[in-house]
Amino acid sequence: MKSKLPIYFLLFAMLALFLGMFFGMTASFQYLMPEFIKEYVPFSKLRPFHVTSVISWIVLSATGCIYFFLTYVEKFKIFSPFLVKLHFIIFLLTGIAIYFSFAFDYTKGREYFAFYPVLMIPILLGWVLFGINYFKTLYKNVKGWPVYYWMWGTGIVFMCYHLMEAHFWLFDFFRLNFIKDFSVQWKSTGSFTGSWNMLVYGISIYLMSKIKKDSNVATNKMAFFFYFLGLTNLMFGWAHHTYLVPTQPWIRYVAYGISMTEWIVLASIIYNWKRSVLKVEKENHPMAYRFLLATDLWIFINIIIALLFSIPAINYYTHGTHITVAHSMGTTIGINTTILFSALFFIAHHLYPDFETDKKWVKRGFISFNISLFIFCVSLFIAGGMRSYWMYVSKEGSFSEMQDSLIPYYISFFVFGIGIFVSLLVVALPIFKLFLQKIKV
Amino acid sequence: MITNSKPYILSIAILILLFSVYNYIVYNTEGYVAVEKLSPVAVEGQQLFQSNRCWSCHQLYGLGGYLGPDLTNVYSEKNKGPLYIKAFLNSGVKSMPQFNFSEQEKLALVEYLKQVDETGIYPNYNAKIEATGWVKIKYRNEE
């Protein structure tokens, strides 16, 4: 019998998503009513809960998908089933410890890793175990890796490195030097994002090659070219987050140069538009196919936006506003979450070929998800634009007056945030039940 | 189709080598404006800034959460400064919680914000946008 652990990873990932979105909604409500429940759960408590939960959704579901693909789809004999179990148990216990540390304010850490810094040790250990199992399994089973195996391997290795780098501030060598410390902190979070993107984008290429039944998409030279482009950006592109931090200018020149190579990605998307995912054979995987289609659209929108802000002259105005949040959530929801949902549908079909993935309500949820996300991001964009206008053009009125004038956009942010939450819940529930059923039998 | 992995392994090795050199240099590069190291009191202030998650509502150099204002230069801004900062810490306006800091803790937070303030300016209006898309920014040492 095959191990059910990949399914456990996916179930916990979905739980983290639901909880995370719930915290996000409660947090965004405080944009409307700043004094609401602030005594009990201030925004500063909800934000780490939200961000850490939704990032855990991405990372845990990517991990579960990779374990699933290796053992169920490729049918490899995993190097050590025991290590998978250990990995899961460590992450489960650490996850609980993180929630406790947030709930009782043991939050000595920094943004994205606010929990007590010791908890980084078990997290790292989990990644190392994953890495050992991953490389050992593939080394034995596959000669000449398609690009997604490279991407997953890279994601795991760089995840370990950047999780450590995010805690270099614990050493005085960094900490006493504010600008160096601060830029290394944002370097690490930028590349941390790049690392999970390696895992998730690898999944999208895997899905395309499986749904199309065409392995060429993962072995041709172009696929590898884009992998290397992505890796270069992961390593050297981070400093476009810190153009306005007074680091040495050469760091920023390098980041500007490297970031601009992403125009090639945009050009290739436009060039390949017709040839890419649209040709996918969709009879067996209608929802997996639809989610990948949505991914295409959101990549297109987000990459244009991201490329524009990577130009310092534009970044100067957009930095430090909600436009950044629109970009973070636009990409983590629009790109990462859609790819992962596509994978969940693919997996559901693989487990139960008779399971009808495109039920009427699921299709409706899918459509309202995309519409909600669009308006959600546009609201943040307008709010960010107005904040930028206040910062750089009018320079008039107090901060709180500016905030008050943004309330209409915060209302629509909140309302369509609920839209995203409900839509994803509708889409996810049938899969969640299916997975529960799977672990029971 | 089986891919030939050798060229890819070589490319990765080269990238990792470059990355190591690059990291070494970045980790040994100081900020653009020469400043003192954080004092022990300022480090204590930074820890309070983290433990109380001030960063989830406030930004430094535009990075952080967005419910509150940026604090990079709150120490030196006109009409603001140490007393102003302490007043906010005492009262908790709007969504900002009311903290019960001791006098010493308040001093530490103020000291931290003072030292942050010395490292540069944000938002910086002394900026020139160039045709290449680059922004040339001037700091206090270049007036």
Ligand code: HEM
């Ligand atoms: C799949 C679901 C979601 C993902 C992956 C996600 C991801 C994120 C990320 C990565 C951030 C950090 C942004 C930054 O630091 O720049 C963030 C912030 C935030 N998100 Fe979400 N989010 C999701 C859903 C939601 C929903 C449904 C809401 C509800 C309205 C929400 C409300 C917020 C709020 C209020 C912030 C803080 C913004 C600030 O700092 O001012 N999110 N989210």
